Amino acid sequence: MAGIELKSVEKWYGDAQVIKGVDLAVEEGEFVIFVGPSGCGKSTLLRMIAGLEETSRGQIVIGGRDATAEPPAERGLAMVFQSYALYPHMSVRENMGFSLKSAGAPKEEIAAKVDEAARVLKLEPLLERRPKDLSGGQRQRVAIGRSIVRDPTAFLFDEPLSNLDAALRVEMRYEIAKLHQALGSTMIYVTHDQVEAMTLADRIVVLEAGRISQVGSPRELYERPGNLFVAQFIGSPKMNVMPADVDGLRLADPMPPEARHVGIRPEHITLTAPGDGQLDGTVDVLEYLGADTYVIVDCGAAGKLTVRALGDTGLTPGASCGLAFEPTQIHAFGVEGLALR
Template identity: 70%
Template sequence: MGAIKLNAVEKWYGKAQVIKGVDLEIADGEFIVFVGPSGCGKSTLLRMIGGLEDISRGTLDIDGKDVTAEPPSKRGLSMVFQSYALYPHMSVRDNMGFGLKTAGAPKAEIEQKVAAAAEVLKLDSYLDRRPKDLSGGQRQRVAIGRSIVRDPTAFLFDEPLSNLDAALRVEMRYEIAKLHEKLSTTMIYVTHDQVEAMTLADRIVVLEFGRIAQVGTPRDLYERPANRFVAQFIGSPKMNILPCTVKDGGYALEGARGGSYDGSGNPVEVGIRPEHVTLGSAGDGQCDGVVDFIEYLGADSFLIVDCGPLGKVNTRYVGDAPFQQGDKVGLVFDPQRTHFFDAEGERV
């Protein structure tokens, strides 16, 4: 079992409040990702769950038991850090089994659990090597294996891939996803990388200044962001936000044309993702602009279009875009993919 519940959890350092009344329920076996910019409180919240930081106010339940005052060793959780923290003089086998050895587990049990974890993580042929003889990805797998052998209630990952290069990050994302599939154990994962969040999570918790901005599946957050912050944090490149006014069943952009609006409320901004903007001839769509910069990435091209008083709009074109810097173009917004926000930045 690995159900975790946070009830109005707060964290104070003197007079500074860094976690501001977080309520969250995590189901047994769920893969939850905490994501947000630096300083939003995601690692602090993870450490509070793990018992490495005290909870100033509120309570933490694991499988229905209040563990707020329990030390880390009594919570049944296992943490994987950004730093591998392996013992350099020990073999992979000894590193993975060290926690069980210090807990007094029988030698036969340690060998059986280490062998099983090594098989899951594809470390069978590396058990007699030392950390210095391993790649960064292999060292991170050893650190994960050290957690697996303890058979924890839940795994806590604190930015475990940030020390790896881009290719290894992609590989390790896949391996962590397959590990969760095999073990079906609750996993809570902290990252500032929204690509990791989108590809790994059952649900994402977006944090902003110590509060939860939105909780939902990756698709929920991408297609129906609750506010401007989530809209621009989830998705790469970020969503374009443009000032607008609404009148007579439509919206108008400053100094440009508008489109239809079927909602209610009083939006002052319209949001549109780069991939939902089509480039055409000047005079088409919602506004005109001049191609200011082109980023060619092979499968995609990103074109930054200067739309005068509206500012610069980022657009995505599949493949090599048939435009040159300085070309005048029209921007057509997909009417089914536009988002509207009020003066407080909340979704309308």
């Protein structure tokens, strides 16, 4: 295992800068997840750590040594891609042990490491099968097992669950969480799926246009977003945001004078009678999900706000209602979208 540190890392393609001075320290044994919109640079940054992309400026330090100029094979890292990249003519056992065989490891060592990885990933009954006989989740576990046998200093995952259906994603998310608990290895994981990020990560790195917008635990980013971008990126449905001076907004406690926007999450709004809350509006759409109902309320100049209500609300589109905000859960954002409270 090893910690990984990025020092003022930049990536340029000609005159285009895609990674803009990233500083980040990943502690030994930590599970860090990169998230952000398409084109923000999260996969590029991961590939730079792996050595698959050249670092234009800055340093990449792995286990205390400067690995910036090292080729991928010398960095001691294992990368798992969204495509399984298994050899179709080889068995699961042969696929998992191929890198060790290529490196000239003794047969006994290869067999022992493959058996141990298969035990951790519950692949023992599948060792003699070919990839075509496996489900998508099983193939991804084989790809992870192929990385485990190399005993890497850290694991790098590039959207490994993107090719799986919803049920398999849930299953594999659990498998990866258990794997991290069992191995205690340093892991860096790229995803666009917020559920993966919120449930797996020790810390989340939110990237925006090649820069780090905020780093923190899932709870920190959800409860204390540092800016408007993080506030609306983390959370599903996203945080409701409206101008601080919008007509019709009745807040018991005044916002700081420098506030430009007010934010409130859907679960921190209660539906009331008109006039009883902080805003009034008209029900636009109801999304019934069983345990929850998302009520989208048209609040005029404040925009359309989403309310997360328990069960069925009894409301219908066109009904008038009030929205009551939990006073301790109201967020204020100032100039350039920075959080004020």
